[in-house]
Amino acid sequence: xxxxxxxxxxxxxxxxxxxxxxxxxxxxxxxxxxxxxxxxxxxxxxxxxxxxxxxxxxxxxxxxxxxxxxxxxxxxxxxxxxxxxxxxxxxxxxxxxxxxxxxxxxxxxxxxxxxxxxxxxxxxxxxxxxxxxxxxxxxxxxxxxxxxxxxxxxxxxxxxxxxxxxxxxxxxxxxxxxxxxxxxxxxxxxxxxxxxxxxxx
Numbered sequence: 001x002x003x004x005x006x007x008x009x010x011x012x013x014x015x016x017x018x019x020x021x022x023x024x025x026x027x028x029x030x031x032x033x034x035x036x037x038x039x040x041x042x043x044x045x046x047x048x049x050x051x052x053x054x055x056x057x058x059x060x061x062x063x064x065x066x067x068x069x070x071x072x073x074x075x076x077x078x079x080x081x082x083x084x085x086x087x088x089x090x091x092x093x094x095x096x097x098x099x100x101x102x103x104x105x106x107x108x109x110x111x112x113x114x115x116x117x118x119x120x121x122x123x124x125x126x127x128x129x130x131x132x133x134x135x136x137x138x139x140x141x142x143x144x145x146x147x148x149x150x151x152x153x154x155x156x157x158x159x160x161x162x163x164x165x166x167x168x169x170x171x172x173x174x175x176x177x178x179x180x181x182x183x184x185x186x187x188x189x190x191x192x193x194x195x196x197x198x199x200x201x
Contacts, residue, residue: 001028002027002028002029002187002190002191002195003028003029003030005191005195005196006029006190006194006195008070009070009071009072009194010032010070010071010072011024011029011030011031011032011072011074012031012032012033012034012063012071012072012073012074013031013032013033013034013074014033014034014035014036014059014060014063014073014074014075015033015035015074015075015076016033016035017152017180017181019160019179019180019181020076020180020181021033023176023181023183023186026183027183027187029190031074034063036062036063038058038059038061038062040055040058040059040077040088042054042055042058048081048111049111049113049126049128051077051079051086051111052077052078052079052111052112052113052126053113053115053124053126055077055113056075056076056077056113056114056115056124057075057115057122057124059075059076059077059115060073060075060115060117060122063075063117064117067117067118067119068119069119071118071119072116072117072118072194073115073116073117073118074114074115074116074117074186075114075115075117076112076113076114076115076180076181077112077113078110078111078112078154078180078181079110079111079154079155080099080103080108080109080110080111080154080155081108081109081110081111082102082103082106082108082109082155083102087099087102087108087154087155087156088154089151089152089153089154089156090150090151090156091151093145095156096145096150096151096156097141097142097145097156099155099156100136100141100144100145100156100157100163101136101138101141103133103136103155103157104133104134104135104136104167105133105134105135105136106132106133107130107131107132107133107170108130108131108133108155109128109129109130109131110128110129110130110131110154110155110177110178111126111127111128112126112127112177112180112181112182113125113126114126114181114182114185114186114189116189116193123189125182125185125186125189126182127173127174127177127182127185128173128177129171129172129173129174129175129177129178130170130171130172130173131159131168131170131171131172131178132168132169132170132171133167133168133169134167134168134169136163136166136167140166144157144162144163147162148161148162148163150163154180158179159171159175159178159179160179
């Protein structure tokens with residue numbers, strides 16, 4: 001349905017995440033996957049949503065000169081915010097272990113920003129979900145890291161895998177946002193900006 005309603009726009013998703021790619025399949029919007037490497041470095045003074053907004057917009061910059069009329073580039077960034085600091089993707093086993101230890105018996109926030117870029121400019125939206133983790137033992141953390149190797153995930157865990165099943169006690173806000181994309185907000189933004197006003201379902 002969404003494919004027909006968004007003509008003649010062409011959507012480009014700059015993300016290797018299979019979870020994000022699946023979200024677009026689920027809302028029946030065809031996207032072209034295009035990846036360009038970039039150093040995800042942000043100024044130290046940025047806080048909270050400022051970080052993900054900055055990185056989502058930064059990821060769009062390598063594409064700007066190649067965009068054509070009706071191209072809509074979608075870039076995004078997700079991080080975990082805990083104890084007044086950002087937790088991104090872990091670089092080592094020890095770093096991942098320390099992250100998960102710090103999240104046990106506490107509530108953290110998962111932030112995702114999404115940037116829509118066209119030849120006319122860009123707009124960034126974001127979403128924040130609160131996740132409460134219960135008690136997790138060191139043995140359980142070791143098991144999870146060895147079996148699931150969550151090194152591609154902010155905060156070192158996936159809400160949709162073993163750690164999410166046994167560790168998460170409560171979520172306040174969007175569940176898809178914790179998976180890496182607030183797809184309900186993305187869908188509504190696309191409907192509002194890239195479909196025809198006279199279209200009906």
